[in-house]
């Protein structure tokens with residue numbers, strides 16, 4: 001469904017060419033839960049933004065259903081880590097309805113659709129709350145409802161639970177998996193947390209510190225996955241070592 005072919009991203013910094021991504025190629029299937037795991041600064045967000053069409057590639061191609069991505073579209077929606085992605089002056093319902101309104105959906109239909117997804121993310125009863133009246137977890141639920149309401153082909157999630165406390169993070173991971181099981185969207189989920197990648201993903205792409213693919217690992221652990229289950233710790237050790245060693249190699253190169 002999604003194919004990246006030798007994708008390169010270069011930024012210019014004070015007249016220096018900074019190659020952030022070094023020729024990334026992979027494919028994601030329809031309905032797959034795909035995680036991109038890597039240390040801070042390795043280019044995960046840049047990669048996601050290019051798939052979203054918010055950022056141009058410097059080389060290579062990104063194809064969605066065989067068509068090259070040239071800009072943003074309602075078929076790919078992004079959810080971010082920050083709690084301030086909602087419109088502060090709109091209620092939860094207003095936030096979820098807004099993109100539908102922009103897309104020309106009639107009032108009755110968009111109200112119905114918004115309420116459906118608000119209930120799905122567990123915010124029924126909070127439709128008329130403003131963002132400042134919500135906890136961090138509730139804000140992320142609202143952002144997820146807004147994204148889901150557009151019924152995108154691909155959900156692009158950029159560390160959406162990273163700012164939550166551990167307990168809320170766990171709850172939201174479970175909820176996301178429940179929603180993914182019922183709607184089966186294709187999900188590309190960026191994280192730097194090894195446990196999160198193992199709990200969520202069908203496959204895990206491990207990036208090197210310097211913007212390359214270290215490996216793509218198939219996650220065959222049975223769902224639901226819990227840190228104490230057989231095989232979890234072994235996988236965690238393996239992935240953690242991959243992330244750690246790529247960071248160490250990059251540090252050695254810098255010195």
Ligand SMILES: Nc1ncnc2c1ncn2[C@@H]1O[C@H](COP(=O)(O)OP(=O)(O)OP(=O)(O)O)[C@@H](O)[C@H]1O
Nearest residue numbers: 011012020038039040041042043044045046047192
């Ligand atoms: N607009 C930009 N201009 C110049 N450099 C940029 C720009 N955006 C990102 N970068 C650089 O690209 C590299 C990768 O950044 P990116 O945000 O994609 O990493 P990341 O893996 O998502 O990091 P984190 O986990 O900390 O969010 C960094 O060195 C960053 O400074």
